Amino acid sequence: MEIGIIGAGASTVGLLDALARLAREPGAVTVFEPSPHRWRGRAFGPDLASVRVNTPPMIMSARHGDPAHYARWLEECEASHLDRRLGHQTVPRGMYGDYLEQTAESALARLRELGWRTEVVDERVTGMSPSDRPTLLTGAGRRHTVDVAVLAVGSGAPQDHYGLSGSQGFLRDPYPLASTLDDLAPERDVAIVGSGLTAVDIVVSLARRGHAGRISLLSRDGVLPAVWQRPLKIEPRYLTADRLTALAREHGELTLGRLRSLLDAELGQDLGELIEEVRATRSEDPVERLRRQLSLIDSPGMGRRVVQQTVHALGPYAWHLLRRTDRDMLRNEHFRTIASLSSPMVPGNAAAMLELLDAGQLAVVPGVRKIEPVEGGFQIFTDVGVRSADVVINAVNPPPHSIPENAGALVSSMLASRVAELHPDGGLNVQAATGRLTVSGKADPRLYALGDLAGGGLFITTSIAGLAARAEAVARVLLAI
Ligand SMILES: Cc1cc2nc3c(=O)[nH]c(=O)nc-3n(C[C@H](O)[C@H](O)[C@H](O)COP(=O)(O)OP(=O)(O)OC[C@H]3O[C@@H](n4cnc5c(N)ncnc54)[C@H](O)[C@@H]3O)c2cc1C
Structure with missing residues (x-):
């Protein structure tokens, strides 16, 4: 069987790992990924050391059924990023990306040992022509015919709620912070739109760079992520x-x-x-x-x-x-x-946030109604007044199950040829048990979606553990086991 996988992020790593563990017969797999940071996706590319993973190691394993897989990797590479309050390593996300990369490369090597043909194509898939065997079309004009195609394209970049794109001083997409924060003078008055985990990444990274100016977290309701507690073993008896x-x-x-x-x-x-x-x-x-x-x-x-x-x-x-x-x-x-x-923040980040809040450098500003660009900066209108900022950094997550810009052309071509349909709550219609795309309730055994594109699921961002579980379920369907 020839499998085409579109996108090389954490979902695909989980899928390749599961295929390598479960396959008994030879096959072929081609992965398409235009980013130079293969296997890392949007979240785990190279970035500042202050951009940390948001979850303890036991729920960061890309191998479903082996929760200690990542913790063993951490031990082997002698990681030294202990969050002392949490009692666990919270490594830079770029380092977690190394784990994903090594897991993917080992899986590809194992598949080759089993007689599989493997290829990674550095191109974006821009269309699909449907037939018994779907043909994937790439931006560079390559055509690649497969038996099954798996869309694992992730979710998109932050939305521009206040229409600020193009305004000087507005940073629409914060990642990688290593480049977006690079030119930011330390005395600038910074406003961050959003108060979730991305906003926490930005605040902590500004602090580590020695930022001296005011930092405001702008949101409608001023809710911050909760703080992780030290993990304790939980074996639910009723919630099963x-x-x-x-x-x-x-x-x-x-x-x-x-x-x-x-x-x-x-x-x-x-x-x-x-x-x-x-x-x-x-x-x-x-x-x-x-x-x-x-x-x-x-x-x-x-x-x-x-x-x-x-x-x-x-x-x-x-x-x-x-x-x-x-x-x-x-x-x-x-x-x-x-x-x-x-989806709480890790205690190390929480402590850094509290220090800035207590020092009066950081403020949580709820009730934001609109933000307007003005000469030399921005005006922020809230329920209680108007404040200003020199720079606005966007940290608003895309809505759940949104279609990333990079996959727009591909998804449009699939909608046009009626091999996919939109789910009313976002993403594409899929059969929950198998991950197969469905049209008018009929599941297509040639086409699958993994990760956020799979519509109809929960509205919070899927975690690594959830993605790995879905990836293994899809691998089992593909291998008919
Ligand atoms: C900033 C951030 C931090 C996160 N931190 C954590 C965490 O600490 N712990 C946790 O459990 N979860 C975390 N998550 C949630 C989740 O685990 C990740 O989003 C996860 O990496 C998603 O993996 P994915 O493979 O589905 O998508 P992605 O990792 O986004 O990968 C999708 C890939 O598809 C490629 N692609 C898109 N369109 C095309 C196309 N047309 N052709 C070819 N390739 C294409 C993209 O370039 C990308 O590389 C985080 C999410 C974000 C956004």
């Missing part, structure tokens, strides 16, 4: 796929009420603390919330820990079973709270 399936089967669908009863059973007396945490996410002063959470890194309470684990591990499965109205409610009303609690 089997229980969810049984509930959905018994009642025809899963509701939030029933999900909450599982959470109640799982957490017992820790549920109250979690409910308080959920309430505090939007109502507590963000600086006090950060300070409080930094003081709770070692607290034994399991509420947040269970949320962090289950949102990523079980969330995508639960999402498909949930009643439509409950899904809409979670997406529309609780997005910030769930994103904040399930």
Whole structure:
């Protein structure tokens, strides 16, 4: 079988690793990737040392079923980036990219040992002509016919909410920070649009570079990511796929009420603390919330820990079973709270943020309504007044399941020839179990989507562990095992 994989980021690394572990027969695989930083994707290219991974090692393994795969790699390369409060290594993301690269190269070598033909083409795929065997067209005019094509194109760059593109002093895409921050004079007054993990990367990197000017985090509601607690082993007894399936089967669908009863059973007396945490996410002063959470890194309470684990591990499965109205409610009303609690910042970054906030150099500015370019800088209009900035850096994540610019031409050609259709909530329609693209409910065994392009999934960015799990599931379908 000839497989064409479009994009060489973490999803593809997980897929190649799974193919290499599971394949028994020879085959062929061609990977298309225009970026010079193969296997790293948007998140894990070379960048400043201050741009760190956001998650502890045990959930950063690209090998599904082997959670210690990455931790072993860290040990072998004698990494020394301990986040002492977390008690784990949080290495620069570029270094995690080295892990992805080595995992991909080992997988390709193993496939070749098994008799596979492997090739990596440094070109963007710009179209697909459908037939029994799809033909992938590249920007340089190459045509490549395959038996199956897997789209693993990632998600896009930040959106320009305030229409500032082209304005002097506006940095639309912050990464790599090594180049965007390079020309920034240390005394400039910097405003960052967004208050999520990308904003945290920018603040911490500015601090490490010795930035002396004011830094403002602009957002609508001023919610910062929560802070990781020291990981403790969690083996859910109630929040399991089997229980969810049984509930959905018994009642025809899963509701939030029933999900909450599982959470109640799982957490017992820790549920109250979690409910308080959920309430505090939007109502507590963000600086006090950060300070409080930094003081709770070692607290034994399991509420947040269970949320962090289950949102990523079980969330995508639960999402498909949930009643439509409950899904809409979670997406529309609780997005910030769930994103904040399930994708926290590492304690080292939290401590650096708090130091700047306490020193008065950093401010969290909620209630932002509009930002306008003016002579020599920007004016920021909030619910309570107007402030200024010399430079605006964009840290707004693309909406979930958005189609990245680099894949726009390819996806358009697939929509035009009716081999793909858009999911109403973003991305392409896929069959959840197999990853196959679907059109009018019919799954196509030739075409697959992995990662954020697969529509219909949970609305938070898929983590490495989630991507690796999906990649292995697709590998099993491709190899028919
Ligand atoms: C800044 C950032 C930090 C993150 N940090 C973490 C973290 O610490 N821990 C964690 O668990 N998760 C993290 N994530 C979330 C998630 O794990 C990553 O986004 C993950 O790397 C996504 O992998 P992917 O392969 O699906 O997409 P990507 O890594 O984005 O890779 C997609 C690739 O497809 C290529 N491509 C696109 N279009 C085409 C085309 N037409 N032809 C050929 N190639 C194409 C792109 O060039 C790109 O290399 C982070 C995400 C971001 C954005």
